[in-house]
Amino acid sequence: xxxxxxxxxxxxxxxxxxxxxxxxxSDPRNGRVRDRTISTARLQPDRAAAPDRARSxxxxxxxxxxxxxxxxxxTTFDFDDTEAPFAxxxxxxxxxxxxxxxxxxxxxxxxxxxxxIGEYTEATFLYEAACVTDPAxxxxxxxxxxxxxxxxxxxxxxxxxxxxxxxxxxxxxDWMLADEVTHVKMGSDWLRRLTERDPERRERALEFQRAVDxxxxxGGFRGETDESPIQIARRFRELAGFDTKEIDxxxxxxxxxxAETRALLGKTG
Amino acid sequence: xxxxRKPRPAFAPxxxxxxxxxxxxxxxxxxxxxxxxxxxxxxxxxxxWIATVPELDVKLVLGRHCYHHAWHAEQLQQRLxxxxxxxxxxxxxxxxEGIVAFAEALIEPEAAxxxxxxxxxxxxxxxPRTIAAYTYHLNGTSTITDxxxxxxxxxxxxDEFEDWREGEMLLQSLIKTPEQIExxxxxxxxxxxxxxxxxxxxxxxxxxxxxxxxxxxSEAVPE
Ligand SMILES: [Fe+2]
Ligand SMILES: [Fe+2]
Numbered sequence: 001x002x003x004x005x006x007x008x009x010x011x012x013x014x015x016x017x018x019x020x021x022x023x024x025x026s027d028p029r030n031g032r033v034r035d036r037t038i039s040t041a042r043l044q045p046d047r048a049a050a051p052d053r054a055r056s057x058x059x060x061x062x063x064x065x066x067x068x069x070x071x072x073x074x075t076t077f078d079f080d081d082t083e084a085p086f087a088x089x090x091x092x093x094x095x096x097x098x099x100x101x102x103x104x105x106x107x108x109x110x111x112x113x114x115x116x117i118g119e120y121t122e123a124t125f126l127y128e129a130a131c132v133t134d135p136a137x138x139x140x141x142x143x144x145x146x147x148x149x150x151x152x153x154x155x156x157x158x159x160x161x162x163x164x165x166x167x168x169x170x171x172x173x174d175w176m177l178a179d180e181v182t183h184v185k186m187g188s189d190w191l192r193r194l195t196e197r198d199p200e201r202r203e204r205a206l207e208f209q210r211a212v213d214x215x216x217x218x219g220g221f222r223g224e225t226d227e228s229p230i231q232i233a234r235r236f237r238e239l240a241g242f243d244t245k246e247i248d249x250x251x252x253x254x255x256x257x258x259a260e261t262r263a264l265l266g267k268t269g
Numbered sequence: 270x271x272x273x274r275k276p277r278p279a280f281a282p283x284x285x286x287x288x289x290x291x292x293x294x295x296x297x298x299x300x301x302x303x304x305x306x307x308x309x310x311x312x313x314x315x316x317x318w319i320a321t322v323p324e325l326d327v328k329l330v331l332g333r334h335c336y337h338h339a340w341h342a343e344q345l346q347q348r349l350x351x352x353x354x355x356x357x358x359x360x361x362x363x364x365x366e367g368i369v370a371f372a373e374a375l376i377e378p379e380a381a382x383x384x385x386x387x388x389x390x391x392x393x394x395x396x397p398r399t400i401a402a403y404t405y406h407l408n409g410t411s412t413i414t415d416x417x418x419x420x421x422x423x424x425x426x427x428d429e430f431e432d433w434r435e436g437e438m439l440l441q442s443l444i445k446t447p448e449q450i451e452x453x454x455x456x457x458x459x460x461x462x463x464x465x466x467x468x469x470x471x472x473x474x475x476x477x478x479x480x481x482x483x484x485x486x487s488e489a490v491p492e
Contacts, residue, residue, distance in 0.1 A: 001317050001379040011323040011381035069332045070320035076335060077317030081358075086309070086342070093312050093339030096319065100332030103325075117325075127320070 003078045007128050010070065015118030016063070021125045021215075040226035043156060045164035053229070054160060055113050059120040061153060062106035068150075068183075069099035071130030071142050084135045088194075091186045098179045105172050112168055129212055136194040140205035143187025145212035148237060148250075150180045152222055155233035181240045188241030214253050219261050223254030290411025291477065297415055298352035300406060300471045302360030304399070305345035307372065307470050309361070311395065312338035314376040322384050327439055334391075334436075337428045344421050351417060364475075367467030374463055385443055386456045392436030393453070394460040398470050400429050405476045 043050055043057075072095040075084065107117065129141035154177040161170030195202035216222050222230040232254075237247050280286070292300065315335040322328050342361075349357040363369045375395060378386040403426050407419045444453050469475025 001314070001321065001376055005317075005320050005379075009321070009381075011321050013323045013325060066325075066328070069328065073316035073319035073332065073335060075316070076339070077313045086346075089313070089316075090339045090343055093316060093336040096316055096332040097336035100329045103329055103332075 001077070004131065004133060005074060007124050007131060010067075010124065010127060012122075015116075017118065017121045019121035019123050021123035041220070041229050042226060042231070043160045043229055045160070050160075050164070051113075054157070054164075055110075055115045056120050057153070057157065058106065058110055058113055059115055060123075061150075061157070062103065062110055062117070063122040064126050064146075064150065065099055065102040065106050067124060067126035067130075068142070068147070069096055069103060071127055071138075072096045072099060074130060075135065075138060078133075079135055088135070088190050091190070095183055095186065098183065102176050102179065105176060109169065109172050125215070129208075132208065134201070134205070136191055136201055136205040137208045139187045139190050139194070140209040141212045143183055144191065144242075145209045145216075147180050147183045147187060148213070148240070148242065149216050149222060149230075151177065151184060151236045151240060152230050152233050154180060155236060156230050159231075177236060181236055184237075184240035184242075210249070213250055214257070217250065217253035217257045220254050220258035222250075223258070224251045225255075227258055228254055286412040288411055288413055290415055291409035292406075292411075292415065294352055297406075297410060297418055298349060298354050298360055299364075300402075301345050301348050301352065301418060302354070302357075302362055303364040303368070303471045304402070305342045305349075305357070305361045306363050307368065307395075307399070308338045308342040308345065310372040310376065311391070312336070312342065315391070317376075318387050321379055321381060322387065323381050324384055324443075327384055327388070327443075330435060330439060334432050337432060341425045341428065344425065348418055348421055364470065364472030365467055367463065368470065368472065371460065371463040371467050374460055385440065385449060385452050388436055388440050388443070389453050389456040390460050392433055392440060393457050394464065395470075396429055396433040396436065398464060398475075400426060400433065402470045402475050403429065409477060 043053060072092045075092040076089045076096070078084075079089075110117065126142065126146050129146060130138055132138050132141060154173045158170050158173035158177060161167070161173055191202065191205055195205060220228045222228055222232065224232050232247065232251055234247055238244075312335050315331045315338065319328055319331045319335070322331065346357040346361060349360050354360045363372070375390045378390070403422045407422045407426075410418060412419065440453065444450055464470070
C-alpha cells in the first residue's frame with residue numbers, strides 16, 4: 001500500500017454519490033433564500049423545513065464521520081516515526097475507534113430520523129484536507145478546523161434535539177460532542193508539540209487551518225447570529241484548546257462572508 | 270477465632286506458581302520488543318486500509334481494531350523499561366529479516382477489490398500467530414518473576430481472540446465463490462510461507478520448538 005492515498009481513490013460502495021462542496025456553497029440561490037427568509041436561519045423545530053434540513057445535515061455528519069475515520073487512519077500509516085511519533089499515531093488510532101463509533105451512531109440516528117445511506121450526496125472536503133503531506137498542517141486542518149466545525153455542528157444538533165423533544169438525537173449528539181472535544185484537543189496539543197522549534201511551520205499550519213475555517217464560514221453557514229444555521233459553540237471550543245482570539249476570528253469570518261455574499265448579490269447590508 | 274500469629278506458608282496449597290521460567294530478562298525483553306514492533310506495523314496497516322475498503326462494516330471494524338493494536342504496542346513498550354531497556358524504541362525491533370519481509374507482504378494489498386487479501390493476512394495468518402506466541406510466552410515464562418508481562422499478555426490476548434473471531438466472521442461472509450476461496454487460500458499460503466521462514470513472530474523458536482535449519486528457505490518446508 002502506498003503512502004498518501006488521493007481523494008479519488010477513497011473506497012465506497014454503490015450507495016455513495018460524490019458532489020462538490022464549493023458548488024453547493026456558491027449556489028447564488030442560497031443567498032436569495034436567506035434574504036427572502038423572514039426569520040432566523042437557525043434550525044428550529046416549528047419551521048416546516050426543519051425535519052428535512054436536520055436529516056440532510058445528519059447525512060452530512062455521517063459521511064463526514066466516515067472521512068474523519070479514514071483521515072485518522074491514514075495519519076497512522078502515511079508518516080514514519082520521525083515525521084509522526086508513535087504517541088501521535090496512538091492518538092490517531094484512538095480517534096479511528098471513536099470515528100468508527102460515530103459512523104455507527106450516525107447510521108442509527110439516520111434511521112431514527114428516516115434517512116437512508118446515500119439519500120444525499122457526499123462532499124469529500126474533510127478527506128481532502130487530510131491529503132496534505134505535513135502532519136502539522138493535517139492536524140491543523142482536520143483536527144482543529146474540521147473537528148472544530150464538528151463541535152459547532154453537534155452542539156447545534158444537540159440543541160435541536162432538545163428543542164424538538166427528541167431525546168435520542170440529543171443523547172447521541174452529546175456523546176459525539178464529548179469525543180470531538182478530545183479530537184480537537186489532540187490537534188491543539190500536537191500542533192504545538194510538532195512545531196515547538198519551528199514557528200514558520202506553525203504559521204503555515206495555522207494559515208491552512210484558517211483557509212479551511214473560511215470555507216465553512218462561506219455564506220454564513222457557521223456563525224454567531226440568526227443568519228447562520230450552525231452556531232459557534234464557544235464553551236466547548238475553549239475546552240478543546242481554542243483561545244478567545246481564535247474563536248473571535250472564526251466568528252469574524254462568518255460576518256465577513258455574509259457581507260461579501262450580500263455585496264455579490266448587489267444588495268446592501 | 271482465626272489466630273493471625275500462627276505461621277502460614279507464603280504460597281497457599283493451590284498456588285502452583287513456580288521458579289524459574291524459560292526466559293531470562295534479556296530474552297523476555299527481546300520478545301516483548303519484537304511483539305511491539307509487529308503490533309505497530311499491524312495498527313498502521315489497519316489504519317491505512319480503512320480508506321481503501323469499500324465495505325462499510327469492514328471499514329468500521331478496521332477502525333476499532335487499529336486502536337486495539339496501537340494500544341497493545343503501547344502496553345508492550347511500557348514493559349520494556351522494567352526489563353532494563355530504558356529506551357523502548359531501541360528494543361522495538363523486528364525479530365529478524367524474515368519478519369520484515371512478512372510485514373511488507375502483509376501490508377502490500379491496496380486496491381478496493383482486495384478486501385479478502387487484506388483480511389486473510391491479518392485474521393488467518395497473523396492473529397493466529399500472535400495468539401500462539403503470546404500464549405507460549407505466558408505459559409513458559411516464570412509466573413513469579415515475569416508476572417507483569419503475563420498480565421499484559423493476558424489483556425492483549427483477550428483482544429486478539431475477540432478480534433480474530435470478528436475478522437474470521439467477516440471473511441466467512443465475504444468468501445462465497447470458488448474464485449474467492451482460491452484467492453483466500455492463495456493469500457494465506459504465500460504469507461504462511463514467509464512467516465514459517467521467519468520462525469514465527471519472535472523469530473526462530475517462537476513457540477520453543479527446535480530451530481530447524483531450512484535447506485531451501487524459499488520453499489519454507491522444515492527438513
Ligand atoms: Fe467524529
Ligand atoms: Fe472527530
